[in-house]
Amino acid sequence: MFSLRQVRPLVTRATRCAHTRVQHSDIDHFRQFLQPSSILSTLTDAAPADLEPFNNDWMGKYHGQATTVLKPRTTEEVAKIVSWCSQRRIPIVPQGGNTGLVGGSVPLRDELILSLANMNKVRSFDPVSGILVADAGCILQTLTDYVGPHNHIMPLDLGAKGSCHIGGNVATNAGGLRLLRYGSLHGSVLGLEVVLPDGQVLDQLTTLRKDNTGPRHFLPVHDTSPLERTLVFFKSLTIKPYSGYDLKQLFIGAEGTLGIITAVSILTPPSPQASNNVILALPHFDNVLPLYKTVKRDLSEILSAFEFIDRTAYNLAVKHGQGRALSDEEVEGAQCFVLVETSGGRRDHDEEKLNDLLEHLLSAEQPLITNGVLSQSPAQFSSLWALREGVTEAVSKEGKAYKYDISVPLSSFKIVVDKTREHLASKGLLHDKAVKHVLGYGHVGDGNLHLNIIADAYTQEIQDALEPFVYEIVASYRGSISAEHGIGAMKTHALPYSKNDVAIGLMKQIKQLLDPHGIMNPGKVLE
Amino acid sequence: MRPSPSRLLNILVPVKRAVDYAVKIRVNPQQTGIDTNVKHSMNPFDEIAVEEAVRLRERTDVSSIKLVTIGPPKSSETLRTGLAMGADAGIHVELPESAPAPEPLGVAKALRAVIERQKEPVDVVILGKQAIDDDAGQTGQMLAGLLGWSQATFASKVEIDSAGKEATVLREIDGGSEELKCKLPVIITTDLRLNEPRYASLPNIMKAKKKPIEKLTPSDLGVDLTPILQTLKVTEPPKRVGGGKVENVDELIAKLKEAGITAA
Numbered sequence: 001m002f003s004l005r006q007v008r009p010l011v012t013r014a015t016r017c018a019h020t021r022v023q024h025s026d027i028d029h030f031r032q033f034l035q036p037s038s039i040l041s042t043l044t045d046a047a048p049a050d051l052e053p054f055n056n057d058w059m060g061k062y063h064g065q066a067t068t069v070l071k072p073r074t075t076e077e078v079a080k081i082v083s084w085c086s087q088r089r090i091p092i093v094p095q096g097g098n099t100g101l102v103g104g105s106v107p108l109r110d111e112l113i114l115s116l117a118n119m120n121k122v123r124s125f126d127p128v129s130g131i132l133v134a135d136a137g138c139i140l141q142t143l144t145d146y147v148g149p150h151n152h153i154m155p156l157d158l159g160a161k162g163s164c165h166i167g168g169n170v171a172t173n174a175g176g177l178r179l180l181r182y183g184s185l186h187g188s189v190l191g192l193e194v195v196l197p198d199g200q201v202l203d204q205l206t207t208l209r210k211d212n213t214g215p216r217h218f219l220p221v222h223d224t225s226p227l228e229r230t231l232v233f234f235k236s237l238t239i240k241p242y243s244g245y246d247l248k249q250l251f252i253g254a255e256g257t258l259g260i261i262t263a264v265s266i267l268t269p270p271s272p273q274a275s276n277n278v279i280l281a282l283p284h285f286d287n288v289l290p291l292y293k294t295v296k297r298d299l300s301e302i303l304s305a306f307e308f309i310d311r312t313a314y315n316l317a318v319k320h321g322q323g324r325a326l327s328d329e330e331v332e333g334a335q336c337f338v339l340v341e342t343s344g345g346r347r348d349h350d351e352e353k354l355n356d357l358l359e360h361l362l363s364a365e366q367p368l369i370t371n372g373v374l375s376q377s378p379a380q381f382s383s384l385w386a387l388r389e390g391v392t393e394a395v396s397k398e399g400k401a402y403k404y405d406i407s408v409p410l411s412s413f414k415i416v417v418d419k420t421r422e423h424l425a426s427k428g429l430l431h432d433k434a435v436k437h438v439l440g441y442g443h444v445g446d447g448n449l450h451l452n453i454i455a456d457a458y459t460q461e462i463q464d465a466l467e468p469f470v471y472e473i474v475a476s477y478r479g480s481i482s483a484e485h486g487i488g489a490m491k492t493h494a495l496p497y498s499k500n501d502v503a504i505g506l507m508k509q510i511k512q513l514l515d516p517h518g519i520m521n522p523g524k525v526l527e
Numbered sequence: 528m529r530p531s532p533s534r535l536l537n538i539l540v541p542v543k544r545a546v547d548y549a550v551k552i553r554v555n556p557q558q559t560g561i562d563t564n565v566k567h568s569m570n571p572f573d574e575i576a577v578e579e580a581v582r583l584r585e586r587t588d589v590s591s592i593k594l595v596t597i598g599p600p601k602s603s604e605t606l607r608t609g610l611a612m613g614a615d616a617g618i619h620v621e622l623p624e625s626a627p628a629p630e631p632l633g634v635a636k637a638l639r640a641v642i643e644r645q646k647e648p649v650d651v652v653i654l655g656k657q658a659i660d661d662d663a664g665q666t667g668q669m670l671a672g673l674l675g676w677s678q679a680t681f682a683s684k685v686e687i688d689s690a691g692k693e694a695t696v697l698r699e700i701d702g703g704s705e706e707l708k709c710k711l712p713v714i715i716t717t718d719l720r721l722n723e724p725r726y727a728s729l730p731n732i733m734k735a736k737k738k739p740i741e742k743l744t745p746s747d748l749g750v751d752l753t754p755i756l757q758t759l760k761v762t763e764p765p766k767r768v769g770g771g772k773v774e775n776v777d778e779l780i781a782k783l784k785e786a787g788i789t790a791a
């Protein structure tokens with residue numbers, strides 16, 4: 001194992017191999033091909049306040065000093081920007097919805113911010129195959145709403161859906177609430193269009209789309225029968241578009257360090273015809289695992305989410321009005337909660353299964369649950385989900401959060417939270433003016449725990465108490481330090497806790513190969 | 528001393544199964560009605576009525592809370608939801624799946640018949656001020672008229688003095704509220720602000736499965752629910768035309784001028 005002092009650099013150090021900063025002459029150049037509204041720069045007429053939303057991250061923890069934000073509208077514009085920056089050695093931070101939680105989406109210094117917000121068009125959707133091709137800047141919720149009327153859903157869903165971009169999701173390899181059901185983006189992303197760090201466009205969408213310029217459909221929709229189209233689609237799946245290295249995978253989870261994703265082709269599953277959810281109150285954490293087993297057994301194919309919220313997280317979500325729940329008496333003595341979602345094809349069938357499960361749970365001799373609530377309407381369904389999804393937001397309303405998004409064996413979720421709390425208490429840091437709450441929630445189905453420490457303010461003392469402490473416990477359970485949020489700027493120094501030398505060495509070589517001048521999101525992922 | 532049983536109140540809560548309010552309504556191609564093959568739940572105003580009845584039990588002497596619904600077989604699910612919230616029993620006046628939706632007058636007559644059949648006289652009827660599907664908003668008033676009872680509509684606060692057989696109801700009116708005092712028996716219709724309905728807990732959902740539901744038909748009640756109104760046509764409201772984006776202020780001013788809008 002590494003000793004921490006060896007692996008820990010100055011957190012804010014950006015790799016700056018002879019980088020230049022944006023100058024007025026650069027803006028003049030960008031003006032030749034960008035619309036005026038696509039350029040926001042304090043070097044010209046923008047006020048620093050206009051750049052604040054781009055320079056500060058969602059948590060208010062990371063602050064960049066970019067002078068310039070560019071918001072191109074086409075892949076060609078992106079390519080022109082990147083190619084100019086490559087020649088001029090101007091570092092770039094690709095930015096999506098800026099909801100990332102590891103400081104990856106904001107500059108460490110004054111890098112140029114390339115926002116994908118104006119690339120927000122759906123390029124094509126084939127309702128037969130469910131393949132959606134969209135610009136990287138499309139907001140996840142907008143895409144969900146787009147495919148919904150065609151009876152499809154996005155294969156991923158997360159609390160940030162109203163702001164995060166599909167490109168950002170792919171760049172962070174976001175997991176989220178549907179992973180248990182639909183798997184990771186490494187499977188559902190079929191193709192990507194990426195502007196490489198030298199400005200070349202790597203177009204891996206073309207193999208799936210029949211024509212780049214004509215009506216934007218993969219397959220001619222009008223002159224073929226649905227059957228023909230289905231057959232063509234299945235052929236397109238079995239004839240692998242790329243034999244050899246599957247290059248697109250490199251960009252999934254690269255957090256903008258290898259290039260800028262400008263479009264995504266993604267397979268959307270058919271929407272379930274019936275969804276239900278229930279929140280269960282558990283007397284002990286120890287019951288979570290047996291409950292998970294029972295739920296999996298009884299619900300089998302209709303189980304679509306199994307989310308864990310500890311009591312502190314639940315209380316905060318309720319306190320900050322994130323959805324409605326049971327009354328205080330009904331949840332008395334509950335140590336934690338689980339949200340179970342089912343999605344299936346036939347309402348009656350699903351409800352019967354769920355009811356059997358609930359009856360079985362309530363009538364057991366030693367019940368695993370003390371109480372619960374089953375949604376009775378779409379409004380209740382949303383408000384139960386809001387309790388779970390609202391935790392992230394409730395945490396940010398409560399104070400300044402240190403967020404650790406870790407993978408540990410399920411059975412140790414609670415130990416990790418408790419040990420962290422005890423550790424902070426032993427350092428005298430557990431009080432109103434320092435750390436207010438230590439809480440855990442997450443995706444049990446994926447072994448992914450969000451460990452959150454809510455402080456009154458970000459301080460070096462708390463930071464030092466938490467790191468390497470947290471990474472060491474995770475390592476002691478052979479877990480991962482980043483289950484789904486990525487590495488960003490926050491965890492570059494801790495990468496060796498979950499990746500070995502060989503893997504990190506290879507990552508560095510790939511980075512060097514694709515981005516020899518280190519202009520793409522410097523200081524992120526790799527030091 | 529416990530009050531004598533005759534003083535305890537019997538509450539009746541009519542509830543309706545309606546298209547869930549989160550569902551996007553679509554007009555059927557024949558333009559005779561809407562697509563009903565979608566998620567249904569209890570009419571939200573009725574949920575408020577059930578909640579109020581359950582809360583009344585927490586603060587006054589209530590002997591029974593009975594629900595009644597008039598509708599197709601699936602309406603019994605709506606009764607179960609109300610029973611899980613805390614009502615004691617249900618009555619289902621069952622209509623065939625294919626029967627047309629009854630109208631307020633028919634419903635009011637059926638409710639009157641239900642009330643007249645009860646062994647224990649009904650003291651309070653609480654129902655929604657309207658159902659969100661047809662928005663008729665007439666049933667409560669018609670029922671009060673048929674029975675000759677007091678009525679307090681659009682209630683935002685309800686107090687019942689079971690001993691004095693009197694109800695004090697705050698009702699929402701244009702620009703404020705009005706307080707009414709009325710003698711029992713009374714018909715109360717609920718407004719949105721009256722309360723926030725609870726979510727049924729699992730143990731209560733399970734208990735609700737064992738609560739009694741009495742099934743009746745319109746002919747048991749001697750009422751005819753055939754509609755007397757004729758629907759000529761159902762259409763969607765005109766689509767809103769989307770706005771456009773302008774690049775700068777000059778363009779905006781030009782567009783405004785084009786549209787004939789000028790500074791006064």
Ligand SMILES: Cc1cc2nc3c(=O)[nH]c(=O)nc-3n(C[C@H](O)[C@H](O)[C@H](O)COP(=O)(O)OP(=O)(O)OC[C@H]3O[C@@H](n4cnc5c(N)ncnc54)[C@H](O)[C@@H]3O)c2cc1C
Nearest residue numbers: 096097098099100104159165167168171174175176256261
């Ligand atoms: C309330 C809330 C809930 C969340 N829940 C989850 C969850 O359940 N699961 C989960 O995995 N994550 C979750 N997250 C974090 C998650 O990583 C992001 O919300 C999302 O995936 C990032 O998308 P974005 O468009 O906001 O990207 P940004 O924050 O803008 O960027 C994130 C990273 O991706 C890079 N990037 C963005 N766009 C591109 C692009 N087009 N090309 C190349 N690089 C790009 C950026 O440089 C940066 O490194 C949550 C965040 C919030 C605020």
